[in-house]
Each structure stands twice: as C-alpha cells, then as structure tokens.
Amino acid sequence: MPLLTDKMQTVFQGVFTKEGTYDDFLTSMKQVRSLRKHFGDMPITVLSAGQKGLNTDESYRMWIALHEDLLELSSNSTHIIVENSGHNIKTEAPEAVVDAIEKMIHVVK
Numbered sequence: 001m002p003l004l005t006d007k008m009q010t011v012f013q014g015v016f017t018k019e020g021t022y023d024d025f026l027t028s029m030k031q032v033r034s035l036r037k038h039f040g041d042m043p044i045t046v047l048s049a050g051q052k053g054l055n056t057d058e059s060y061r062m063w064i065a066l067h068e069d070l071l072e073l074s075s076n077s078t079h080i081i082v083e084n085s086g087h088n089i090k091t092e093a094p095e096a097v098v099d100a101i102e103k104m105i106h107v108v109k
Contacts, residue, residue: 001022003055003056003058003059003062004054004055004056004059005054005055005056005059007054008053008054008055008056008059011054036073037073038072038073038074039073039074040074040075041074041075041076042074042076043074043076043077043078043104043107043108044070044071044073044074044076044077044078045077045078045079045080045100045103045104046067046068046070046071046077046078046079046080047080047082047089047096047097047100048063048064048067048079048080048081048082049063049081049082049085049086049087049089050081050082050083050084050085051083051084051085051086052086053086053087064081067079076107080096080100082096
C-alpha cells in the first residue's frame with residue numbers, strides 16, 4: 001500500500017470494504033504462498049498491463065515483478081505485456097486476451 005498513489009490507495013481500500021478487510025487479503029496471500037508448487041511444463045501465460053494507470057513507477061515495477069514471479073511456476077511460461085492496456089485488459093484490449101487464449105489452445109492440442 002505505501003507504494004501506491006493516494007488515489008490508488010483510496011480505490012484499493014474501497015475494494016476491501018466490499019470483499020473483506022486488508023488483513024483478510026494479507027492472510028489470503030500468505031495461504032496462497034504456502035501452497036505454491038511448480039506445475040512442471042504445464043503452459044502458463046501471464047498478461048500484464050503496459051500502462052501503469054494509478055500506480056506509481058515503483059508500484060508498477062513491483063506489480064510486473066510479481067507477474068514475472070508467476071513464470072517460475074512452470075518451465076513452459078510466457079509473459080505478455082499488453083502495451084495499450086491498463087488493469088482491465090479484458091475490456092481495454094480484448095484482442096490480446098483472445099490471441100493469448102487461441103495460442104494456448106494451439107499449444108495444448
């Protein structure tokens with residue numbers, strides 16, 4: 001949270017009034033990390049926003065680093081930064097999502 005802009009902190013905190021508390025979120029993150037495992041060569045594609053939006057430069061770099069960390073879950077992973085999109089890739093750049101899905105279908109066939 002300290003890495004986020006004031007506006008982004010307000011938006012982020014607003015989510016927690018609807019979906020649980022920030023402490024609940026941190027607890028959930030710890031639970032997920034404790035169950036982390038490697039998926040062998042199962043294909044994984046991670047899409048990341050190319051526009052930082054309300055993030056600071058530092059929080060955006062951290063976000064990208066977290067996405068890159070997901071690549072370590074498989075020896076067959078791909079990271080795509082969708083340059084023309086912010087957080088809502090599915091609505092801002094749906095063609096990137098469709099393309100990634102089509103490539104994944106081709107890979108698993």
